[in-house]
Structures are given as structure tokens and as C-alpha cells.
Amino acid sequence: MIKVESLTKKYGGFTAVDDVSFTAQPGRVTGFLGPNGAGKSTTMRIMVGLTPASSGHAEIAGRRYADLPNPGLEVGVLLDASAQHAGRTGREILTIAAQTMGLPKGRVDAMLERVSLTPTEANRRVRNYSLGMRQRLGIATALLGDPAVLILDEPANGLDPAGIRWMRDLLRGYADQGGTVLLSSHLLHEIEVIADDLVVIGQGRIVAGGTKAELLAAAGTLVRTRDLPTLSRALVAADLHFVESTGALRVEADPDVVGEVALAAGVALTELRSADGAGLEEMFLELTAETQRDQKSEGVAA
Numbered sequence: 001m002i003k004v005e006s007l008t009k010k011y012g013g014f015t016a017v018d019d020v021s022f023t024a025q026p027g028r029v030t031g032f033l034g035p036n037g038a039g040k041s042t043t044m045r046i047m048v049g050l051t052p053a054s055s056g057h058a059e060i061a062g063r064r065y066a067d068l069p070n071p072g073l074e075v076g077v078l079l080d081a082s083a084q085h086a087g088r089t090g091r092e093i094l095t096i097a098a099q100t101m102g103l104p105k106g107r108v109d110a111m112l113e114r115v116s117l118t119p120t121e122a123n124r125r126v127r128n129y130s131l132g133m134r135q136r137l138g139i140a141t142a143l144l145g146d147p148a149v150l151i152l153d154e155p156a157n158g159l160d161p162a163g164i165r166w167m168r169d170l171l172r173g174y175a176d177q178g179g180t181v182l183l184s185s186h187l188l189h190e191i192e193v194i195a196d197d198l199v200v201i202g203q204g205r206i207v208a209g210g211t212k213a214e215l216l217a218a219a220g221t222l223v224r225t226r227d228l229p230t231l232s233r234a235l236v237a238a239d240l241h242f243v244e245s246t247g248a249l250r251v252e253a254d255p256d257v258v259g260e261v262a263l264a265a266g267v268a269l270t271e272l273r274s275a276d277g278a279g280l281e282e283m284f285l286e287l288t289a290e291t292q293r294d295q296k297s298e299g300v301a302a
């Protein structure tokens, strides 16, 4: 389990992480989601003792990272796959990590196999690795000590579609066996398919959190009609919030409530359904809108 409590990080007058609190539970994949520069990497770096917090703290399995006697056996970390020593081979990097953790040599071969790096690739210098191969090596390093907790910063970066599927299956299996997985991404779709729980961060602050199912439900209802003005007026009169998106409205209410408002207003609907994944994306963009570099215009009423 990972517990983050009131974590704040200031760089001079700039607050990169602002009073962030959340937990990542065993047996679940927790997606840490936010646009570029939201504070995901900084939060993760603080968790594993690479950056000191200005205030607040993070615990892994009940202890601060710095207090873990052999951290690699408790928590596997992948923060920057390109930060490995470029002049060493993948096998050398794993062997040194295994020695540091006091693990048998056989563990290195097992992990190379686990991440599908061939013996030829394992003997190649890391400077000649593709980004995807570096990610695989980074995941092998994280898994080496068979830790109960994984902290992975954008682990799907550089992986091809088959690689993404492979990683998703690996992390799912890991969580299903009781592991705690925290992984970050700025891409909702990447996280949406694998995460059980979501923590959404924007401008250093947590803007939403909960199970994926809860957040999907909160994404509301998608409704379409040929008479948008009348429906919009009826929704405003019913005090329901909505956003217009590509000729439809996404309403912050259940489909049955929206259907009743439309019926009372005498509006014929052409579509009425839970907003699901597309709604979650809209919600993610809205929640983090202030930190998006490319904001799109939205017709928010009420």
C-alpha cells in the first residue's frame, strides 16, 4: 500500500505539488493521471526519496522510503527509463541491481525472460536500445526484488501496441496477485483500460479521485436531439449542468433524469446514454483545463 499525505513541493515561489493526498491499495492498479507538468513525476520522485518534500510525507508499506532497509525488495521503481547507464549492457545493469539487493544471479535471467528481452538484446549496450527496450529493462529492474509495490512513471512511453498490451497484462497479473501498482500517464486512454482506481492531478492539486466505475458514473449522460436550444433551456430550468460536445450535450445527471426533463419539454431525443469513456475524457479535460496548453472552447451553461 502507498499512502501520500498532504504532500507539497515548492520550487522558489512556484508550487509544483500542492497538498496532495491519496492512497494506492493492494490488489489494485491506481492510475495517476494529469496533463504535462501537473506534478506527477515530482510526486513520485518524493515518494521514493529522490526529491525532498517541502511538507507532508509519503509511506510505502507503512514506512518512508528512506527507512526501508532494502528498498528494492519492497518497492519496484521505474521513473525514467533513459536514466540507466548507457555504456552498460542490460544484463550488467540487472546483475548489479541484483547484487545490490542480495539476490541470486538466476533472478536476472528470469526477469529478462519476463520482459521478453532476448539474450542478444541483453548483451547489447543500453545506448543502443530503443525506448521500448529501455522501458522493458526498467520494468525488469523494478520487478527484480519481487516487491509488493510498483511505482511506474509513464511506463508505456515508447512501447508499441503489442508492448502496451504486454505491459497491461503484466501489471494486471501483478495486481491480481495482491500487488500495489501506481502508474502515471498524461493519456487517459492508456490508464482507463488498466486502472481500477484513478487519481487525477492538475496544476499540482488533486482534482478528482475514486474508482474508475465511480468516475465513469460521474461522467454523466450523453444526450442528442435535433432541437438543442429547447433541450438546453429545459436543462438550465431544471438546474442541471451540461457541456456541449460535437452536437450532443453531456449532462451531469443520470439518463432517467435527463429523459424526464426532455419529455416534460416535449423534445424528441435521438440518443440518450451514459457518457462512459468519452464522458470521462471530457471530464478529464474540464478538470485539468487550466493546465492544458491547448484549450478547446466549451459551451458550458448554468
Ligand SMILES: Nc1ncnc2c1ncn2[C@@H]1O[C@H](COP(=O)(O)OP(=O)(O)OP(=O)(O)O)[C@@H](O)[C@H]1O
Residues within 6 Å of the ligand: 011, 016, 034, 035, 036, 037, 038, 039, 040, 041, 042, 043, 185, 186
Ligand atoms: N527542479 C525543478 N525546479 C523547478 N521547477 C520544477 C522542477 N522540477 C519540476 N518542476 C516543475 O514542476 C511542475 C511539475 O513537473 P512534473 O515533472 O512533476 O510534471 P508531470 O506531471 O510529471 O509532467 P509530464 O507529464 O510532462 O511528465 C512543472 O511545472 C515543472 O516545470
